[in-house]
Amino acid sequence: MKYREPELRQKAVELLEAGQVDIVLGLKENEDVGHPTPFFARTVKDAEQLVWNEHCYINLAVYLNDLKGKKTAIAAKPGDKRSIINLLAEKQIKEDEVLILEMEWEEEAPSSVTEWMNETDTQERFERFQREIDKCTLCFACRQACPNCYCESCYLDRKATPWNLNDLDRATKTTYHLTRAMHLAGRCTNCGGCRDACDFGVDLLYLMQGVSEFLDDNYDFRAGESVDAVSAMNSYGPEDTEIGFLGGDN
Ligand code: SF4
Ligand code: SF4
Incomplete structure (x- = not known):
């Protein structure tokens, strides 16, 4: 399944309520910066602040190395998903600590x-x-x-x-x-x-x-x-x- 903003929030609420993850790693609006910035949702109230739009360009996989020992669900674009798989292949993070929430996102094929x-x-x-x-x-x-x-x-x-x-x-x-x-x-x-x-x-x-x-x-x-x-x-x-x-x- 591919997630958009409403499904991401709903899934985050479910996961946090059920205690299946400690953190849902996503983004929330940040008026000071002018675009969404990384957000570590730890409660149902937090989860309701998650956003997903074309300004969510940051690859959140960069934070996974600092979240070892925590069960983390992470909103991921196609390139972010590849980064997470690479971190797993390089044994930097553990499979049972990461849940990838694949976001609906167009990835343009680059020219050769x-x-x-x-x-x-x-x-x-x-x-x-x-x-x-x-x-x-x-x-x-x-x-x-x-x-x-x-x-x-x-x-x-x-x-x-x-x-x-x-x-x-x-x-x-x-x-x-x-x-x-x-x-x-x-x-x-x-x-x-x-x-x-x-x-x-x-x-x-x-x-x-x-x-x-x-x-x-x-x-x-x-x-x-x-x-x-x-x-x-x-x-x-x-x-x-x-x-x-x-x-x-x-
Ligand atoms: S290429 Fe890298 S090091 Fe150079 S200005 Fe851009 S972000 Fe900074
Ligand atoms: S994985 Fe490659 S494209 Fe992505 S940030 Fe690192 S060097 Fe850049």
Whole structure:
């Protein structure tokens, strides 16, 4: 069953009343912010405040790592559901602690990054990447919004301390975004959460999607498809192809 706002509220009331979950994770209107923000409904009264509309773009799966030990029902769009499945596959959360409430939501099929890549030269691809990172202020909202960026100590925070901030130069920004893309290879579920979280209009989702297409095309692997999946980066078979990535040499 796919839920809309009325069914979500009704289900949340039922689950909380019956004590089947501790929390229903959804969103509620927030006049101060101007759009719905995450909301942890713990009572029937709370459940009646849950909303669901086109402004509910946040991937709520990002909060599941902090809710270990609590039975949580979570409102999820298709990409959010894939993120939850990936967290289950990576053993970050437990199946018996999470109930996915699949929301009715259109997901547009993205255009192929591999095709774009095959039609462009290195310079054009480089310029697209630079256009995006030049807008970046290294605020890390994209990392914070990503359910799969859950390392307790990020490699970038090890360098940036209150007395030693990250430099806002192209090299640092390139390092951040390319390393993040590699850390998420075979783990990114293309939910769009990182792009939607960016207040500066940086859109590097194509980079993530390009890596996902590469893994799909070459290793028949799609993150967030199965809770039993072994991450593509953690498995090796002698028949695996050794292949250059995104235009590299084979
Ligand atoms: S949210 Fe946007 S500005 Fe902030 S680090 Fe990510 S890409 Fe850069
Ligand atoms: S699309 Fe962005 S937020 Fe979503 S899983 Fe991939 S890297 Fe994380």
